[in-house]
Amino acid sequence: MKEHISPIAERSDPHTWVELHADYLYAYAITRINDEEQVRDLVQETFLAALERLDRFEGKSSERTWLTAILKNKIIDVYRKRSRPPFMQIVGEHEEEMEFFDPQMNNWKKEHWPQALGVEDKDPLHDKELNRILKLCMQKLPALWLAIFTMKHMDEESTTTICTELKVSDTNLWVIIHRAKVNLRSCLQKNWLD
Incomplete structure (x- = not known):
């Protein structure tokens, strides 16, 4: 047949x-x-x-x-x-946040205040350099964070798909996305603006 x-x-x-x-x-x-x-x-x-x-x-x-x-x-x-262990360990929630936030001010620590990245000028050379630095910053993320961030923001996968594929809870997913964004912003400010 x-x-x-x-x-x-x-x-x-x-x-x-x-x-x-x-x-x-x-x-x-x-x-x-x-x-x-x-x-x-x-x-x-x-x-x-x-x-x-x-x-x-x-x-x-x-x-x-x-x-x-x-x-x-x-x-x-x-x-x-x-993203399998040992990388799946999630850093204690307060450890990392204390690096960026001042609980007394209930806001970012002054040295971590968001700054304009200067990408509003649409200069192609700046875009190329920014993309290079962003790529380097992304590679500094833990494997699980990078996987989640990429799936969510580059591939536009649904939360359900990401949680199912990477075997993380919905809550962990959002904590990881938040931490990845904070770390990327900090890395960009340090390497792009300085």
């Missing part, structure tokens, strides 16, 4: 995938993983997985969207592996 292959899958040509989609998939993954060797491996694994599943490609999305979805799942697997 011959296996049914969708007409869309029959028209898809895996021989063109590397030429048409490799650069896009690499750029997508490198902003989320920041490890060139691992990203190259993930792109290759994406092509292999797509080849194995080609008979199930129904054409409800473009070929690139389909390949990106496969890559996205592989990236989530990386996040899941990176």
